[in-house]
Amino acid sequence: MNCxxxxxxxxxxxxEQMMEASAREQALAHSRVCEACTLxxxxxxxxxxxxxxxxxxxxxxxxxxxxxxxxxxxFRSQTPxxxxxPASRRRYWLVAAAAVVLMALGIAGMRWELYxxxxxxxxxxxxxxxxxxxxxxxxxxxxxxxxxxxxxxAAFYRPRRKQSVRxxxxxxxxxxxxxxxxxxxxxxxTTEAANSAQSEVTTQFLPLSYASPVSLQDxxxxxxxxxxxxxxxxxxxxxxxxxxxEKVKADVLVSADxxxxxIRFVQ
Amino acid sequence: xxxxxxxDSELLQAMRAGDEEALxxxxxRRQPGIYRFALQMCGSxxxxxxxxxxxxxxxxxxxxxxxxxxxxxxxxxxxxxxxHLRRRxxxxxxxxxxxxxxxxxGLSSQVLVTTVGPLDEMSRTEAIEAVRRAxxxxxxxYREVVVLxxxxxxxxxxxxxxxxxxxxxxxxxxxxxxxLLIEKLRPAREDxxxxxxxxxxxxxx
Numbered sequence: 008m009n010c011x012x013x014x015x016x017x018x019x020x021x022x023e024q025m026m027e028a029s030a031r032e033q034a035l036a037h038s039r040v041c042e043a044c045t046l047x048x049x050x051x052x053x054x055x056x057x058x059x060x061x062x063x064x065x066x067x068x069x070x071x072x073x074x075x076x077x078x079x080x081x082f083r084s085q086t087p088x089x090x091x092x093p094a095s096r097r098r099y100w101l102v103a104a105a106a107v108v109l110m111a112l113g114i115a116g117m118r119w120e121l122y123x124x125x126x127x128x129x130x131x132x133x134x135x136x137x138x139x140x141x142x143x144x145x146x147x148x149x150x151x152x153x154x155x156x157x158x159x160x161a162a163f164y165r166p167r168r169k170q171s172v173r174x175x176x177x178x179x180x181x182x183x184x185x186x187x188x189x190x191x192x193x194x195x196x197t198t199e200a201a202n203s204a205q206s207e208v209t210t211q212f213l214p215l216s217y218a219s220p221v222s223l224q225d226x227x228x229x230x231x232x233x234x235x236x237x238x239x240x241x242x243x244x245x246x247x248x249x250x251x252x253e254k255v256k257a258d259v260l261v262s263a264d265x266x267x268x269x270i271r272f273v274q
Numbered sequence: 275x276x277x278x279x280x281x282d283s284e285l286l287q288a289m290r291a292g293d294e295e296a297l298x299x300x301x302x303r304r305q306p307g308i309y310r311f312a313l314q315m316c317g318s319x320x321x322x323x324x325x326x327x328x329x330x331x332x333x334x335x336x337x338x339x340x341x342x343x344x345x346x347x348x349x350x351x352x353x354x355x356x357x358h359l360r361r362r363x364x365x366x367x368x369x370x371x372x373x374x375x376x377x378x379x380g381l382s383s384q385v386l387v388t389t390v391g392p393l394d395e396m397s398r399t400e401a402i403e404a405v406r407r408a409x410x411x412x413x414x415x416y417r418e419v420v421v422l423x424x425x426x427x428x429x430x431x432x433x434x435x436x437x438x439x440x441x442x443x444x445x446x447x448x449x450x451x452x453x454l455l456i457e458k459l460r461p462a463r464e465d466x467x468x469x470x471x472x473x474x475x476x477x478x479x
Binding site: 018022050051054055057058059060061062064065066068069070071074075077078079081082083085086 | 292401406426
């Protein structure tokens with residue numbers, strides 16, 4: 008062993024730490040022949056001695072009793088909140104979950120009552136259907152679109168494109184294109200304008216209120232409007248989030264009493 | 275449950291459930307080490323008490339953050355104490371308390387330590403006081419290993435766990451810290467050869 012290696016073990020030697028027996032023997036043997044290392048070891052041992060004396064001296068020190076008193080006081084004041092917090096949080100979540108379930112059930116019930124499976128479509132005077140999907144099928148569409156792929160989204164629009172094109176191709180004089188009541192020329196014109204562009208792709212009519220189902224027998228007309236694209240989401244339609252700030256065209260079906268009854272989106 | 279016979283984890287669980295006795299038992303079990311560590315690190319009883327109190331306040335507030343898989347509760351509490359102590363020392367670095375004015379010790383303690391006679395020439399009380407002051411003048415990272423390994427008599431592994439570093443780092447810091455302590459406590463009049471020996475230790479630290 009040389010002085011450099013001795014230096015690496017001198018602390019453990021002086022502090023009487025566990026070390027390999029052979030290393031310990033070699034270090035002690037070196038300290039017996041090397042004067043500098045003897046002095047080094049002696050200083051380290053003396054330092055250890057006094058550090059231990061200091062440690063013993065400080066063993067008896069402790070913080071004042073008021074620290075414990077203060078801590079317990081704080082603990083007592085906090086304990087009720089500590090104990091009730093998890094319970095209140097659980098209760099909060101239970102109440103919130105119950106409220107959500109009740110709201111969902113309520114909405115579903117109301118929709119089912121208003122737009123039952125028997126009211127699947129509203130016929131126009133000339134057997135042209137302004138289809139307003141029953142709630143059940145609307146819900147199905149919404150569900151489908153929630154997980155829809157671009158292909159599924161395209162499929163959703165496709166049938167309507169054909170229908171729209173077919174309808175537009177028919178002569179308007181027969182009236183079978185219109186969604187309005189007979190004899191309402193203005194409404195007919197509006198409808199024609201709305202469907203004039205053969206390239207337009209439309210969704211099916213979606214109900215706008217929980218009032219009585221739309222009856223085009225009573226008259227009404229279509230109004231072309233522009234809405235924020237995000238409005239489509241309210242009807243369960245897929246929205247391209249990259250274009251959510253843009254406007255989208257829509258036809259609002261206004262009944263004879265002046266109330267908006269249904270809407271369809273135009274692409 | 276008998277608080278004195280319970281493990282730290284059991285006491286901690288009971289404390290979280292609102293058992294005051296459990297907190298008291300935990301405090302009595304763990305406060306000596308924390309208080310001594312803080313006192314040996316900063317030298318101020320007031321600050322050490324503040325740190326001890328703060329550690330247990332944190333334990334009350336954030337007991338859920340303790341993960342037994344990552345270490346013992348003792349190491350966890352000591353880690354909190356170390357963190358708070360470092361912050362306090364950093365904040366109060368520029369302030370000198372009236373009782374610690376240079377005239378009464380404080381900054382002059384280093385001079386006092388370096389100019390007193392060799393350890394074996396001093397009375398026991400004087401020597402212990404000199405060692406205490408010398409420890410306090412060590413740089414923080416060296417002071418904490420001396421306090422933990424030599425004064426708290428913790429193993430290298432326990433110290434490494436508290437400091438969040440490798441055992442090798444603890445060993446090398448302790449080596450350097452002890453060399454600095456010897457340098458501070460050695461009499462100025464000792465021969466140069468011996469000083470050179472001590473100084474040479476730096477090369478291997």
